[in-house]
Amino acid sequence: MRRLPASYLPPIALDPSGSTPLYQQLSEWLRQAILDGRLRPGQRVPSTRSLAGELGISRIPALGAYEQLQAEGYLETFRGAGTCVARALPDDLARPLRPRCLPPSVSVDKATASRRVSQRVAGMRPPAQTWLDSLGAFRVGMPALDHFPAALWSRLVGRHARQLPIEGMIYDDPMGYLPLREAVAGYLGTMRGVRCDASQVLITTGSQQGLQICAHVLLDAGERIWMEEPGYPGAHQAFATAGVRMAPVPVDEEGLDVARGEALAVDARAAYISPSHQFPLGTTLSAARRMQLLDWAARRHAWIIEDDYDSEYRFGSRPLASLQGSDRHDRVIYLGTFSKVMFPALRLGCLVVPKDLVADFRAGRDAIDTFTATLYQRALEEFIREGHFARHIRAMRTLYRQRRQAVLAGLRDHLGDRFQVIGADAGMQLAGLLPPGVDDVEVSREAARRGVSVRPLSPCYLGESARSGLILGYGGASLEAIREGVRQLARCF
Ligand SMILES: Cc1ncc(COP(=O)(O)O)c(C=O)c1O
Numbered sequence: 001m002r003r004l005p006a007s008y009l010p011p012i013a014l015d016p017s018g019s020t021p022l023y024q025q026l027s028e029w030l031r032q033a034i035l036d037g038r039l040r041p042g043q044r045v046p047s048t049r050s051l052a053g054e055l056g057i058s059r060i061p062a063l064g065a066y067e068q069l070q071a072e073g074y075l076e077t078f079r080g081a082g083t084c085v086a087r088a089l090p091d092d093l094a095r096p097l098r099p100r101c102l103p104p105s106v107s108v109d110k111a112t113a114s115r116r117v118s119q120r121v122a123g124m125r126p127p128a129q130t131w132l133d134s135l136g137a138f139r140v141g142m143p144a145l146d147h148f149p150a151a152l153w154s155r156l157v158g159r160h161a162r163q164l165p166i167e168g169m170i171y172d173d174p175m176g177y178l179p180l181r182e183a184v185a186g187y188l189g190t191m192r193g194v195r196c197d198a199s200q201v202l203i204t205t206g207s208q209q210g211l212q213i214c215a216h217v218l219l220d221a222g223e224r225i226w227m228e229e230p231g232y233p234g235a236h237q238a239f240a241t242a243g244v245r246m247a248p249v250p251v252d253e254e255g256l257d258v259a260r261g262e263a264l265a266v267d268a269r270a271a272y273i274s275p276s277h278q279f280p281l282g283t284t285l286s287a288a289r290r291m292q293l294l295d296w297a298a299r300r301h302a303w304i305i306e307d308d309y310d311s312e313y314r315f316g317s318r319p320l321a322s323l324q325g326s327d328r329h330d331r332v333i334y335l336g337t338f339s340k341v342m343f344p345a346l347r348l349g350c351l352v353v354p355k356d357l358v359a360d361f362r363a364g365r366d367a368i369d370t371f372t373a374t375l376y377q378r379a380l381e382e383f384i385r386e387g388h389f390a391r392h393i394r395a396m397r398t399l400y401r402q403r404r405q406a407v408l409a410g411l412r413d414h415l416g417d418r419f420q421v422i423g424a425d426a427g428m429q430l431a432g433l434l435p436p437g438v439d440d441v442e443v444s445r446e447a448a449r450r451g452v453s454v455r456p457l458s459p460c461y462l463g464e465s466a467r468s469g470l471i472l473g474y475g476g477a478s479l480e481a482i483r484e485g486v487r488q489l490a491r492c493f
Pocket residue numbers: 140141205206207208209232274279307309336337338339344348349
C-alpha cells in the first residue's frame with residue numbers, strides 16, 4: 001500500500017486538568033481517529049516532538065501514546081521515515097463509521113429529510129452524460145490537444161510561476177489582469193468585430209462562470225429568458241441555478257425564431273443565443289434575424305447574451321462578425337471562452353459588457369468568486385502577445401478542415417441516409433438527425449461501450465418536442481480515430 005504523505009492531524013482537544021492522564025487521552029483520540037477513518041492506513045503522523053510542541057505539552061505523554069498504539073498495532077515506525085498509521089490495518093477496521101454516528105432512534109427516512117438540500121440543485125444536475133463514458137473519437141468540446149504547443153505553454157507557465165511578482169500574488173481587480181484584458185480586447189476587435197476596450201472586458205473562469213455572472217447580474221429570480229430550443233445544457237444549468245424561468249424558443253434553419261419568441265414570452269428580460277454557430281444544431285443566425293433580435297432588445301429594453309464559443313473556425317464561408325459588433329443600443333453582452341482554442345482545463349473565458357454595466361458586473365463577479373487565478377492569466381497574456389495564439393488558431397483551422405472532411409466522408413460511406421447532417425459549417429463539431437424511432441441516448445450509450453463518444457441531441461431540449469440526433473466533435477480525433485469511430489458508430493443502430 002502506498003504511504004500517504006500528509007502529516008496533518010485533525011484538531012485534538014486535551015483536558016490537562018482532567019482525571020485521565022494526557023498520554024491516555026492522546027492515545028484514545030488517535031485510536032478513534034484511525035478507527036473512524038480520519039487517519040488512513042499509511043498516513044504519516046507528526047513526530048512526537050512536533051506534536052508535543054503543537055499541543056503545548058511535554059514530549060513524555062506523546063511518546064507514551066505512540067508507544068501504546070505501536071504495541072496495539074495501530075501505528076508503525078520506519079527508520080528515517082517517521083511514524084505512520086499501520087498499513088496492515090484491515091480495511092474494514094479503518095473504514096469511516098459515519099452511519100453508526102446516527103443516534104439509534106433516528107430512522108433512515110427521517111435522516112434523509114433532515115439532510116434536505118435546495119430544490120435549485122435539481123436544475124444544476126446535467127442531463128444523462130452517456131458520452132462522457134468514453135474518451136474515444138467524437139468527444140464534443142475536445143480540441144486537438146495532441147497539436148497544442150504544450151512544451152511552449154509549460155515553459156511560459158513555469159517562467160511566470162518562478163517570477164511571480166508581489167502584484168501577481170495579491171487580490172486583483174475582479175475584472176481580471178489588465179494586460180490580458182487589453183490583449184483580449186485587441187483580439188476580439190480584430191477577429192470577431194467586437195466593439196470594446198479593455199475596461200469592458202471581464203476575465204472569467206470559463207464561459208460557464210460567465211453565464212452565471214450574467215444570470216445574477218442581469219436577471220432577478222422568476223424573470224424570464226428566451227433560450228434556444230434545442231440549446232446548450234450548460235446554459236440551462238446556469239440560468240436554472242439563478243432561479244430564472246427559461247422560455248424555449250424554437251431554432252430553425254435561420255437560427256432563433258424571434259417572432260415565435262415574442263409570441264411565446266413577450267415579457268422576457270433577456271435572450272441567450274449562440275448566433276455564429278448554434279449549439280447544438282450548428283446553424284448561423286441569418287442577417288434578417290440578427291436585425292430582428294437587436295430591434296426586439298432595443299424596443300423591449302431586454303439583454304442579449306451572445307455565446308461565441310467556437311467561431312474562430314468557420315469552413316463554409318468567411319468568419320462572421322459578432323452580433324455585439326452590430327449592436328447600436330448596447331444591449332449585447334458578449335461571452336467568449338479559451339476552452340476551444342486553448343484547452344478546457346485552462347478554465348479561462350471572458351465577458352464583454354456595455355460600459356454602463358461595468359460597475360454592476362464587477363460587483364457581481366466579486367460576489368461570486370472574487371477573480372480568476374492570476375498565474376494562467378499572465379501566461380495567456382504572453383502567449384497572445386508573442387503571437388503563439390494567432391499561430392495556433394491558424395494551424396488548427398487547417399487541421400480541423402481535414403478532420404471535418406474525414407468525418408463527413410466517413411458518415412456518408414458508413415451511415416448514408418441513416419444520419420442526416422444538419423450543421424457542419426463551423427467549429428469543431430457537427431450535428432445530425434437519426435431516423436425516427438431511434439433513441440439517441442441509447443445509441444450514445446452503445447457507442448460509449450464501443451469506445452466512441454457521441455453526444456445525444458434530445459437532452460438539449462427543454463420542452464417536449466425533442467428530436468433524436470447526435471453531436472459529433474471531431475476536433476480532438478485523429479484521422480484514424482475518425483475512420484474507426486465512424487465504423488463503430490454504424491454498428492450502434
Ligand atoms: C455553447 C457552448 N458555450 C460555451 C462552452 C464552453 O464552456 P467553458 O468555457 O465553460 O468551458 C461550450 C463548451 O462545450 C459550449 O458548447
